[in-house]
Amino acid sequence: MNNSNKTKPRLRFFEDAPGQRHIVESDQYLYQRPKPSHNVVVIGTGTMGQEHMRVATLLGRAQVHGIFDTQKHSMDIAEANFAEYSDKSLVRYPDLESACNDPAVDALFICTPNYTHFEILQTAIKSGKPIFLEKPMATDLQDAAATEAMARDYSSFIQIGLQYRYKAQYVEAFYEALERASLGDIKTISLSEYRPPFLDKVAQWNKFNSTSGGTLVEKCCHYFDLINLLAQSQPLKVYASGGQAVNFVDLERDGKKSDIDDHAFVVIDYANGTRANFTLNMFCHDFSEELVVSGDRGRLKATEVFSFHQLQGAKATLAIEVGESGPSKTIDVTYPALIEQSGHHGATYFEHIAFVDRLEKKSVSAATPLQGLWSMIVASAAQASIASGGAVDINQFMAANDLAHYVND
Template sequence: MSKARLRFFENSVNQRHITEADRYLYSQEKPRYNLVVIGTGTMGQEHMRVAVLLGRARVLGIFDTQPESMDAAIDAHAALCNDTPRRYADLESACNDPDADVLMICTPNFTHLAILKVAMASGKPIFLEKPMATTMADAVALRDAVESHSAFVQIGLQYRYKAQYREAFHEARSRCSLGRIHTISMSEYRPPFLDKVGQWNKYNSNTGGTLVEKCCHYFDLINLMAESRAIRVYASGGRAVNFLDFEKHGAHSDIDDHAFVCIDYANGIRASFTLNMFCPDFSEEMIVVGEKGRLLTNERFDFHAQAPTQASIQVELGENGASRRTGLSYPALIEQSGHHGATYFEHIALMDQLDGKAVECATVEQGLWSMIVASAAQHSIATGQAVSIDDFLQGQQPPVRL
């Protein structure tokens, strides 16, 4: 049984006299697995940082088509540990290093399918960042290809590991505090997309659209809470503020910066999602209402003040039981490692899978359904019409088989 780390004491200046021979509470598990990171931009470097913090795997090597990205990743890694990752000359070398135990694909969205095919030829377990693809055709091709893969493929939908959503699922599913659920609403208010190498995230052709690139996280959460399949989607959205005058190599940005989405589920649950990407700070909210009460989660990150993230869950049961509001947090080191601690717990699931344990993590099928809802919403914005999921899937070329 693994024991909890006492990181505050273990890293304290006045505890540096404790030698390795006397480390028990401060002892660290030696990494059992070797990790290869493919794509060393923002997310790739976050995964490298979290791997060091968790300590169950070491970063064996990295590959990126941009030497500057690998340079930055090596420098950041050196500040955290003494290991120097291998730098592979090409994708095939990275995927087929015999010392590698798991491959992490953190490249731009539009490259996922092609890279995954090379990675699967190695027979190794794979972690694939969200969204799994940019088009329904690629997403289905990816799903079908994975069916013959001998090892697991985990999708990087890490928001399900945020503290407030883990608590929300516990209240709604395990405790059944709300009774039968009828409505779910989520919202995200945040600043614009950040800069990327080549500014690939400013174009629908590279991302699948904002609702695919950014919001697949939220559709994954709504799908999980609804415990059903979406049957109808209507969305309204567009471009109001961000990147209206942006162009690169003569191509003008066409990415949306706000949207409203309504979703009907087969079990009768109705859901909504609101996105606004021209706000000064970050905030997210989920509201779930059932026959017995209402659940509300909230997360706010004031990055201008550099204040710690404030997350909470509120359960309102009226005469059905005790109502309460609870502040939530992970240890500061974990929250600071990336995505308010969600990536850390996503890595735990990845390591547990490598250990052969049964885990709750984002499967390829769940990744596909987050894509289906997001892509149908993008189609609804483009056409101005409500979209039947069955008709939408049958209208794909080739038609989507579920």
């Protein structure tokens, strides 16, 4: 039977239904799954590595061939969880070199803690294979800029895990604001995240600035990437106020106290006159994100709410208000439930599509190391502003960090 999956709809609900299991493979047409064309290795099989394993399997265009983690326990759990949805056996590599250089493998996913990214990349890049590198690229700007420079000279490609741009409400917001230009010229951008504290991690690497890069780098690089994309310009000035008010104030490890911020207000002026702000609060009980973009013709509001205490799944909406300029609307935006449930409300699935498309030499829109670097520049400037109490002039900040060559004239 013809196995072209390019035009057929996927009917996953039916293909997985118990009442359809009697349909044998030779009779399958709508239920045929794509045959994976690529083998990938996942390095770091914690929370995010396992999300990539799940999403790659759900998408089905690439399969997880093997895993490597410095903790046997993480590999044991990842393998046990993988066995719940896949009957494929996994290669367990004994070390990083063998994980990176298996000739049967087409691409590498680096999903280890932030402070290990740069070092692991030095080995991974010798493989010449396409690399997916989780965000943030590094914990400091020097390593991030060195990564960007390495990527420019690399014979293959490096994609950064800034997948929030694929969340359903932001895909639609970008379409309205940038492609349809529904709002006219964008003047202001407001983005906020209210959420619970950082989750527990292996060795609690995300509770310390030295191993995470700081909260605004570790988590909020996602939001600065979104703001940079919407502003379509380089930042000129960043002012931020923030600190550690509630979370982990009593957490100590190896004699070191947790020092990560749990709230912040950040204001960004862009070279084209766009002004933006970002609010973070990490001592809330539920998740909510809100983006408001205002132009000279209209306003857009994109929201996402994910409530634990009401056991309510993520719900995203988009509102376009353009007054007398044309139609306004308020809509719910979703991906199919199976895709949303596979991780980060479906964004990771579309990030994988971009990665696999790129493996297949198609042109894609995915986070580049340069965009990853700029998300870190805004985050690092904001952290520097919190530390100094003053606004950070980006030209001076870039010069002080030997990054002046990234500033447009």
